Amino acid sequence: MRAQKFCLGILSSLLLFSCGDKKTANEKIEKVEVIEKPVIIEAYGFNIADFEIVRDTVRNGDSFGELMLQNKVDYQKIFKVSTELKDTFDVRKIQIGKPYAILKSKDTTQTTQYFVYENDRINYTVVDLRDSVVAYRSKKNVKYVERVASGVITSNLSTAINEQGIDYMVTNNLSEIYAWSIDFFRLQKGDKFKVIYKEKYINDSIYAGAEPIEAAYFEHNGESFYGFEYQVDSLKNITEYYDDAAKNLRRTFLKAPVEFSRISSRFNLNRRIKYYGYKLRPHKGTDYAAPLGTPILATANGTVVESTRRGGNGKYVKIEHNGTYSTQYLHMKNQNVKKGDFVKQGDVIGWIGMTGNTGGPHVCYRFWKNGQQVDPLKEKLPAADPIVDSLRADYLKFINPIKTKLDNVEYTIIEKEEEQQITQN
Template sequence: MDSKRNRKLGNKYLVLFILVITIWACKNEPELEIEQEETVSIKAPEPVIEFGFNLDNYTVKRDTIRNGDTFGVILERNNVGYPKIFNIAEKAKDTFDIARSLQVGKPYTLLCAKDSLETATCFIYQPNLEDYIVINFQDSIKAYRSKKPIKYIEKTATGIIEDNISLTLEAQGLSPRLAYKMADEIFAWTIDFRRLQKGDRFKVIYTDKYIDDTIYTGVDRVKAAYFEHNQEPFYAFEFMTDSTKGIMDYFNEEAKNLRRAFLKAPVKFSRISSRYNLRRRIAVYGYKVRPHKGTDFAAPIGTPIMATANGTVTKSERRGGNGNYVKIRHNATYETQYLHMRKRKAKVGQFVKQGDVIGWVGMTGNTGGPHVCYRFWKNGRQVDPFKQKLPEAKPISDSLKIQYLDFIEPIKFELDNINFKPQITAEEEMLETVIQQSNS
């Protein structure tokens, strides 16, 4: 009996031992790694938005206005019937004169239905890079003007003059408009830029303008500038003196206005082709004396013509040898006139600011080439503007002077702390390029 019971106990212990060993073995076995499927999420493409429309919803056709193109011709080509075209033009004319305002070479976009006919449902015209006109006739007819998104980026630049300011900026890949603003707008009456000295230097804080984040349209404005000419410092700070009329002027660190009341020229980047001359003789007229009481600025057709000073438009018309012209009264003493325009922009009674575009260079009236004849009156008599002691621009008021000095304090600090970049010669630049290439 005892031996039989002992065998049973032995079997029990054996089973228990095997069970313990099995459990221990299972615990110490390496865990099996379960492969997890990787989930890849496909991001939906961003919708293409332009002019306030989701372009993915349309067949988009882009083109430019060509000779012979009219609003009606364009829409007929794109399956819109004449009765509807007439209705669209009638309802849109208060916003945009479709018949007269389309210019050859300007871009337009058609949004068309996504069907077999691709019928046009919306016409978008761009007179310039920034503005656009929408004529939407998808359901009801709507016409409106709008602008593309604009971004302004503040930048700084410095330079040391070797030859002239334009070449100095060009060597750095900077806009020539920056040279124009400093030479013809800001320091025009303070520094003679035709007599710059080698070693003169400048620092400038300015704003670049971009449309749709990508289209660079040039320098928008200069916030502040410092020019050292013949070792003499000249500061300039932009400041709004009249918020109602939006008038900006440049003043130095002591609040003295740097401008004169008049710009030196009504067009940018031009040359004088004929000066004011009361004894002028012309071969065409048998060398008879035919006084020239204006100053001719030669420029390509379509160049913007600017008002040289603030004032009110007294005439805007086309007449005889003057062609299209605009006349502006600036005060009781001075008037200016701008002849031979291709097209006038300013209207009688309109107040214009210095630098506002009042028309475009053309060849209307008696003219042998594209230019603007700039005429200048003082006390009702035509005179040579380059021989006049022209008045300074309006000084800053006492009430604004304290505000101005507080305003420029941090800007001057920023300007003073911009370091001049050392000039690099062509040999040094070439050596630096070779070193960089060898290192890479």
């Protein structure tokens, strides 16, 4: 009996101890308060949640001064921006269609604190309108993604590239690389190309265009043309395109004075025209047909010696390049240069028109060599300077892995719907 009481006493003690311990443990549990972090949405380097923001685009008739006055910025600050910050933000150069943002305080005054002007999709200028008015330039976060593209010509270069959803600028860049060595008006069905370039993305998702081509391969009429971008002067950021033997792809003259046009009439000293009774009427130029207003480019560096209108030539420009070569561009809608101007290769010197004797919009391109008009498409035009000897070894080492990558790219072939149906049937 005494033993039973002893056991019951111990059991009761254990139960009491257990319950007490459990209570103590519960008392020690502290309540944890979960604090939600504010969501930060960043734009132009600011947390947008901190401001009232107005977004718009510059419209016809808008000026920086008017926009600021509408948003209660005092005249003294507007004057300071307009007169003292020209090097960073020239208010006279804001363009219609460009986006801008006005960041205001979130209090009852809604004071305008910042004006942000988007120079392009990546670069922007911030005008700080707080106590001391200052301006600075910055850029959005950009990710660069390497892309490899290829194709086979079925009709023209633009079609072969556009069918793959590739940026149109790649077409332009490719034509510029080979502007001196390939006649893009005479591409053949079956010609092939490969390119390596980078695409830009803002905030990882917004497409912002294509960078210049880093490497290219073009096969035209069975002949191979490589092109590699290489920096020849890091201080001046000068780059050139050379082939796989370190020869410069650039020539002193472009193949044509317009981009993506067609030759409507060739140089022909034996031309006879029915309208004139089949009398001999030599054509000493090459006609490039293109829509009205298409830019006409200087095919080489030189000095404008004529920019006028005369007879059947209509409005025209003549450029003297050196003691050997001169070029002339006829039937312009308007000229963009005047006599005495120095122009660089690729500069817009005028626009396609129909002035003078012409049956349609085109430019008649005339080419002189040693005072005689010749056919530029049959001339072996001089090449630009080759790569300097001190850089040759480094260049060849640089392009070796890139050339290997290009060689291993397979061609993308886009089948037409009709061809696919025939195949399926």
